Amino acid sequence: MPTIQVSVVTPDGKVYDGAVDMVVVRTVEGELGILPNHIPLVAPLTVGAVRLNKGTTVEKVAVTGGFVEVRPDQVTILAEAAELPSDIDVDRAKEAEKRARQRIESAKTDAIDFKRAELALRRATNRLDVAGK
Incomplete structure (x- = not known):
């Protein structure tokens, strides 16, 4: 099954980088599911969890606003702030x-x-x- 490369980046640096089967983000217009070979787009994000599906597992990243840039082989999330579950106090x-x-x-x-x-x-x-x- 094809995968898509995902990077979650904040002004402080990279929070996540890896290959996943599907990415789900919350844009200001609603949730957006992204699969490999998705059409290119840029959309503003709102406060929400980015869901990263890998097979049967789902990882989450807490994101506070920013933008998502989608290319057929890569998703880049430029977030104002982002945290992995293990980093959340x-x-x-x-x-x-x-x-x-x-x-x-x-x-x-x-x-x-x-x-x-x-x-x-x-x-x-x-x-x-x-x-x-």
């Missing part, structure tokens, strides 16, 4: 989730603070989901 993510929920409750009248708190909550819950917690 679960206690820190739980604390961030708790703070975000508190800010959402206290920021109901301030639209800007509410949006910032909502985004922080999405980032924290995404990290916890990828970490399996």
Whole structure:
């Protein structure tokens, strides 16, 4: 079965590099599944888990925004931030989730603070989901 090469890169360096059967990313338009020989495209990403399917196993990478560039033989994810499950500090993510929920409750009248708190909550819950917690 053909594979596709995937690289997940942040400003701090490469987070993931390997060959997979399928990549699933969350774009601003919805989820996008990418198989080998996919048509070329570039799409903006939102907060979400990148799923990397290899046979019967699925690896996840927590991604916070950025872009995905697809070529027939390679997918490059240029992320603002990305973490493998083993790199996620679960206690820190739980604390961030708790703070975000508190800010959402206290920021109901301030639209800007509410949006910032909502985004922080999405980032924290995404990290916890990828970490399996």
